Amino acid sequence: MSDSNTTDFTNPSTFILLGIPGLEAAHVWISIPFSAMYAIAVLGNFTILFIVITELSLHGPMYYFLCMLAVSDLVLCTSILPKMLSIFWFNSSEIDFSACLTQMYFIHCFSVTGSGILVAMAFDRYVAICDPLRHSTILANPVVAKIGLAVVLRGGMLILPLLFLARQWPYCRTNIIPHTYCEHMAVVKLACTDIRVSSYYSLSVAILVTGLDVFFITVSYTQILRAIFSLPTKDARLKTFQTCVSHLCVILVSYIPPLFSFLTHRYGHNVPQHLHILIANMYLLGPPMLNPVIYGVSTKQIRERLLRLFTHKRT
Template sequence: MSDSNTTAFTNPSTFILLGIPGLEASHVWIAIPFCIMYAIAVLGNFAILYVVKMDLSLHGPMYYFLCMVAITDLVVSSSIMPKTLSIFWFNFKEIDFNACLTQMFFIHGFLVMESGIFVAMALDRYVAICDPLRHSTILTNSVVTKISLAVVLRGSLLVLPYSLLARQWPYCKTNIILHTHCEHMAVVKLACADTHISSYYGLFVLLFVRGLDVFFITLSYTQILRAIFSLPTKDARIKTFGTCVSHLFAILVFYIPHLFSSLTHRYGTNVPLHFHVLIANMYLMMPSMLNPIIYGVRTKQIRSRLLWLIAHRGT
């Protein structure tokens, strides 16, 4: 594969993931914090799933959606980090063409799903605060199931064209991907064809879908804040707002790094490539690592149940 960057081909059997260009000598050390982040993400999200499963009092819409967030975080982090660590520690840079497209689908598809789940969680908080007496009749298990299926289908169908379009392009430039994983545009840039349709479609998903999600979340929280500030006492306002804090933190952790990564990628022409790749990895890993910490610390029911389980196992 030494001449893989100059050999002409149209249907590559493998791609080469370079890792973090310019920082190859530091890959071994960079892998250590990445490995720690991945371990926290896996343990934390499995802990959330276990606690919700074992505690019947947590079997409600908010915690069902929280479990979906945990699953999406596990899928996203597990889609990139094992391969990334194998590049850093063992220099296993090759990835099968079909495996690359599959990785691309899982990364981008589950990110869109997670964005949709945050909209569903905002809806849950809106109903719980603005119309609490009807919460159990509006968000029934049947409704939650339908919302969940819609979120999964939306993410799958919107991202499927990424892989389908990438599969049809001829690749006659190089099979070296300047990244740690098969990021959509990093793969498309290798094609020797007019790939504007892929670029425009990716921009559509980014601006329209994510933008619409942010709009609905903002709309929900505008109504929630109006309801909170209309409460008669300060204690009631603080207590009610406290039920939203975990969700708000999780939203900020998810969208802010993504916004920063997107702006850096599109407008940071003078930003070194290795910084782009590092930011992209941090954007994918930070929510997976921080979400279980946020919900574990800020959600009283989960925190108390986790502490009880730790104390119970220690006796």
């Protein structure tokens, strides 16, 4: 290791991503499931986008939000995997300082954006079930576009201060990041100054965004469940609830792994570092892979369009 990595210096031009410390010998093997997850995520989300765009009957608020989620998932997993594989396969661990901050911004921005899209989808289900006669009026196409724009702007604006703060800190300890990607706290911990502003702001954003989003989703589904249980017949209740199953599964997949990672990071001091890093990768790659599978299996319209697509190709 060169002296420049261990002695004092100011604002390095590159950082060194170590991958998964302690598991360097297994990097190639670890890359296999991660590559498979990424391939499924890309194929699945592009399939969702293709089906919604080409099928006129799916041109509605629920499927527009689903397309937004697919795009957000594609950007999120593409932000981390190519560089991760270059570390695992070619030992190409260097990343430019600006590229590192850009990767950090995209990861956190689209994590916040994805959470906002889930809130929008919960609101769509609430209106569709609790006020169906006004659904097309309340969630007209211009309104859906404005909601989508607001969700993206929220993610971009909330994460922007983290980028500016990270760029201004002096880095004079080391340029080695024991991670597979430029996670915010992993980067700013290398600064040789008081980083409490960054730490408190990032923690506040995480708690505020996740807390508010989960609160709004909970309120929406509380009202949805009340409306479902007030339906006169069991068949009607079951049929209405089935329209929400896919979204509920996606919510669980999107929030439980990050919560588990947060708890182990804050309180699991005896958890090995390589396990922390594996979990951090899983919660960024897992939802983009599982979301299109969940919607493809549980949503009748998408499932039928897929079947028609494959049967048409065979004939």
